[in-house]
Amino acid sequence: MQLFGRTNFLPPVVKNLIILNVVFFIARYFLSDLDLDNLLGLHYPTSKYFKPFQFITYMFMHANLMHIFFNMYGLWMFGPILENSLGSQKFLFYYLFTGLGAAVFHLFISYFNIAPLEHALAEYVNNPNIDTLRKIVTENVPTAYISYFQDFISDWTKDMGNSSQYIKTSIDDLNQLLSSMTDVPLVGASGAIFGVLLAFAVLYPTVELYLFFIPIPIKAKWAVIGYGLIELVMGVANSNGDNVAHFAHLGGMLFGFILLYYWKKTSNQVW
Numbered sequence: 001m002q003l004f005g006r007t008n009f010l011p012p013v014v015k016n017l018i019i020l021n022v023v024f025f026i027a028r029y030f031l032s033d034l035d036l037d038n039l040l041g042l043h044y045p046t047s048k049y050f051k052p053f054q055f056i057t058y059m060f061m062h063a064n065l066m067h068i069f070f071n072m073y074g075l076w077m078f079g080p081i082l083e084n085s086l087g088s089q090k091f092l093f094y095y096l097f098t099g100l101g102a103a104v105f106h107l108f109i110s111y112f113n114i115a116p117l118e119h120a121l122a123e124y125v126n127n128p129n130i131d132t133l134r135k136i137v138t139e140n141v142p143t144a145y146i147s148y149f150q151d152f153i154s155d156w157t158k159d160m161g162n163s164s165q166y167i168k169t170s171i172d173d174l175n176q177l178l179s180s181m182t183d184v185p186l187v188g189a190s191g192a193i194f195g196v197l198l199a200f201a202v203l204y205p206t207v208e209l210y211l212f213f214i215p216i217p218i219k220a221k222w223a224v225i226g227y228g229l230i231e232l233v234m235g236v237a238n239s240n241g242d243n244v245a246h247f248a249h250l251g252g253m254l255f256g257f258i259l260l261y262y263w264k265k266t267s268n269q270v271w
Helices: 012-030 036-040 054-060 065-086 088-126 130-139 143-157 160-182 190-203 220-237 246-266
Strands: none
Touching: 012 036, 012 054, 012 065, 012 088, 036 054, 054 088, 065 088, 065 190, 088 130, 088 160, 088 190, 088 246, 130 143, 130 160, 143 160, 190 220, 190 246, 220 246
């Protein structure tokens, strides 16, 4: 299959998306006083920083140089093929749709971690006691913070006469923990890029790719399936120190597949 003998090597949507991402990345440094990460990155809806427009703007923000480089490299590699296949208007819609889907899926998964803690904290504030705190730590506190709260409860147990101060401190600590989960923004085009990768694998499943870490060619469909499985495993593992939004990546792939399937059912022009 000939993919690279096309007349428009860098079509307009891909070109302008890359330009916009680079402009936003540069602005992040030159307009540091505006705190663009918090303004334009996507926050959990209960965060004080949340704005509806962040569902779109988060796609154009990136955490660091490597983050934007790999995303734009993926867009440059696979985007032109898809834009020339689908047409500029349909490709742009697909890109934004998968980026939006990535955000929605990320927040959907985040809900199951954040909402129970919000509910438990509200109950604790109304009826604070050491047993309730112990239950919260067991059921709702992320693994990385369990040791701290266990030590805190141990100290409280030895100093029950000073419970009022422990209650105040524990409420402050839980609120701070909750803020660390809701106020950290999601940034990056990765969700949309994973959607692009999914579309490439669907439309050109037998095209062989050379990946950085595999010295032999591998068909696109297997490469993308493997990549998706890795993201799923890492997302479920939720390892300490892993700041990658794996479920946003999976969301981009999921919504991309849904849209391609819809197009297939309503038109004969897609795969």
